[in-house]
Amino acid sequence: METACHEPTIHPYFRHKDVYVLWCVYCDNELSDRTMKAILLADIKVDLYSTDLPPKPAVDVIGRYYTTDTCSCQIRDMACTKCGNPVGYHVVLPCANCLESCNNGHFWIFHQHTTKAIQRLNREGSNVLTWGAMEKELEAERSICYDSDDVCR
Ligand SMILES: [Zn+2]
Numbered sequence: 001m002e003t004a005c006h007e008p009t010i011h012p013y014f015r016h017k018d019v020y021v022l023w024c025v026y027c028d029n030e031l032s033d034r035t036m037k038a039i040l041l042a043d044i045k046v047d048l049y050s051t052d053l054p055p056k057p058a059v060d061v062i063g064r065y066y067t068t069d070t071c072s073c074q075i076r077d078m079a080c081t082k083c084g085n086p087v088g089y090h091v092v093l094p095c096a097n098c099l100e101s102c103n104n105g106h107f108w109i110f111h112q113h114t115t116k117a118i119q120r121l122n123r124e125g126s127n128v129l130t131w132g133a134m135e136k137e138l139e140a141e142r143s144i145c146y147d148s149d150d151v152c153r
């Protein structure tokens with residue numbers, strides 16, 4: 001499995017993007033509190049939300065592996081674990097083309113029509129949180145963590 005303790009490696013281009021909190025449109029289950037609004041490269045009319053961390057247990061992968069016409073990424077659909085409705089897909093195994101292109105490292109993708117999204121605010125509630133600012137907040141939390149408890153192994 002992936003280690004939970006990786007360096008923040010977010011591409012500078014994505015740092016100014018807003019963080020969105022997502023809910024399942026069918027049952028109001030909170031799916032993720034750190035997603036980014038993205039555009040599907042294959043179809044710029046489609047809005048998507050993506051996240052870098054597995055949004056479990058709110059969401060789980062279902063069904064078979066498949067690929068699309070666009071590339072050879074191995075994909076599985078994912079569903080809300082509370083109501084069972086499909087809410088997006090997970091790129092299980094990105095293809096070489098996608099890894100080489102400027103991607104945001106987000107392999108958990110939510111469809112816009114299956115989710116409700118609200119921009120997340122910073123701690124003070126004064127501004128919309130950006131990915132760059134969120135990384136900073138997390139870094140500050142991590143350094144506190146290190147002193148009290150060795151959470152990263
Ligand atoms: Zn691909």
Ligand SMILES: [Zn+2]
Nearest residue numbers: 024027080083
């Ligand atoms: Zn649901």
